Amino acid sequence: MRAAEIHEYGPPDVFRLTTDRPDPTVGPGQVLVHTRATSVNPIDCRMRGGYGRVLFAMMRGGNEFPAVLGRDIAGEVVAVGQGASRFSIGDRVFGAPNTGLQGTYAEFMAVAEGELAVIPDTLGFAEAASLAYVAATSWAALVTHGGLSAENAAGQRVLLVAGAGGIGSFTIQWLKAWGCHVGAVASARNAGLVRGLGADEVVDYGSADFAEVLRDYDVVYDNLGTDEGRAVRTLKTDGTARFVTIVHPFLSTVDELGMEKGMGAANEEQARRREQYPALGGYAWSVAQPTGDGMAEIARLAAAGKIRPQITDTYPLDRVADAHTRLEEGHVAGKLVLAVS
Numbered sequence: 100m101r102a103a104e105i106h107e108y109g110p111p112d113v114f115r116l117t118t119d120r121p122d123p124t125v126g127p128g129q130v131l132v133h134t135r136a137t138s139v140n141p142i143d144c145r146m147r148g149g150y151g152r153v154l155f156a157m158m159r160g161g162n163e164f165p166a167v168l169g170r171d172i173a174g175e176v177v178a179v180g181q182g183a184s185r186f187s188i189g190d191r192v193f194g195a196p197n198t199g200l201q202g203t204y205a206e207f208m209a210v211a212e213g214e215l216a217v218i219p220d221t222l223g224f225a226e227a228a229s230l231a232y233v234a235a236t237s238w239a240a241l242v243t244h245g246g247l248s249a250e251n252a253a254g255q256r257v258l259l260v261a262g263a264g265g266i267g268s269f270t271i272q273w274l275k276a277w278g279c280h281v282g283a284v285a286s287a288r289n290a291g292l293v294r295g296l297g298a299d300e301v302v303d304y305g306s307a308d309f310a311e312v313l314r315d316y317d318v319v320y321d322n323l324g325t326d327e328g329r330a331v332r333t334l335k336t337d338g339t340a341r342f343v344t345i346v347h348p349f350l351s352t353v354d355e356l357g358m359e360k361g362m363g364a365a366n367e368e369q370a371r372r373r374e375q376y377p378a379l380g381g382y383a384w385s386v387a388q389p390t391g392d393g394m395a396e397i398a399r400l401a402a403a404g405k406i407r408p409q410i411t412d413t414y415p416l417d418r419v420a421d422a423h424t425r426l427e428e429g430h431v432a433g434k435l436v437l438a439v440s
Contacts, residue, residue: 101440102205103419104165108149111420111427120167123201123209130186130212131178134439135224137169137203139422140232140265142387147423151350153358158199169203169437170387171195171231172210173224183212185391191218193227194394195235195387204419206440216394219402226408229434230397233269236385237320238393240343241270244383245318249396253278256316258333260309261323262298263289265434266345268409270320271296273397276405282316282333284309284323289432296409309333321346331376341381349384409433416440 102120105113125131146155146168156163173193176186186192194215201208218227241247247255257274261267262283274281275297282300285293290301302309310329317340319330324346334340348368353361373382400406411433414422422435 100206102167103416104167106164111423114420116417122207125178125180125209127181128183129180129209130176130183132174132208132210133177134172134206135174136228137437138171138228139426139435140170143168144423144427153353167202167205171228172203173228185212193218193231195232197389213391214389216391216398219398221402225436229408229410229436233266234397236387237270238390239388240320240385244343244385245341256280257318258282258316260284260321260325262293263432266322268433271298272406276400282313336378339380343383343385345385347384410436413438
């Protein structure tokens with residue numbers, strides 16, 4: 100099959116397009132997906148440079164290269180493994196699957212059926228792919244760690260430290276669909292976009308300090324890596340507020356110290372930071388997790404018109420290096436999509 104591989108860590112030009120990568124084998128409980136589209140996420144760029152290399156090499160059986168990156172998938176089911184029953188051949192599906200053995204920059208991928216959901220008729224493959232990884236990332240942060248649900252979200256006040264990127268542009272719409280009050284930080288250039296997506300309060304970081312303007316939030320979702328102390332000042336002080344960040348040193352600590360020592364040191368650092376904020380109801384470092392149920396809820400909201408994919412540009416798979424370069428240049432307001440096949 101065709102795939103975009105890397106054989107070393109480095110800048111975008113390390114990608115090599117191959118046409119003879121072995122097709123994946125479909126195991127029990129899995130389906131084989133013919134990839135139509137995927138997207139480029141910031142973590143893909145960091146992994147291309149070696150971020151998370153210790154953990155991800157372990158997940159690939161100790162073999163670092165050649166590696167296929169990519170975190171989200173949209174395509175068609177072309178084979179069904181033993182015991183898999185949720186999908187049939189020909190179903191259009193999307194998700195952010197476990198990429199231990201292989202990422203999604205490839206024509207085919209074997210995926211556990213519980214990590215996928217059906218693409219609603221209102222979305223094309225590119226649109227579905229643009230939603231999958233950001234949905235899995237924000238679902239883990241705000242549902243698993245932030246305590247939000249479709250039943251309790253209405254009226255809760257949630258602050259996104261970055262409102263205009265791929266994660267922010269998706270998450271604002273999702274939270275508004277669940278009835279939240281949403282605050283967001285953005286540049287002056289993107290403030291109008293963020294308001295148009297539904298944000299109730301928008302602070303231009305170039306002209307004001309958001310920590311001096313915003314108050315009484317229930318949840319801070321740090322998707323940028325800002326000063327934690329400043330962000331915590333925007334939260335309620337009654338012991339119920341939660342701070343969740345997806346920008347933390349867990350994987351970089353493991354890369355530096357190795358798996359066992361790195362995990363121990365990272366957990367100690369997280370505990371130390373948690374102790375700095377005794378007035379919080381929760382403090383967490385979050386990572387994206389595959390979630391078929393979460394994807395199904397996002398599909399329902401997209402079908403109802405509550406979530407509109409925000410695609411900035413689409414590239415063919417053989418221009419994956421250009422897409423990585425574009426994302427690393429910064430200020431991409433929505434998502435960059437790769438048309439795989």
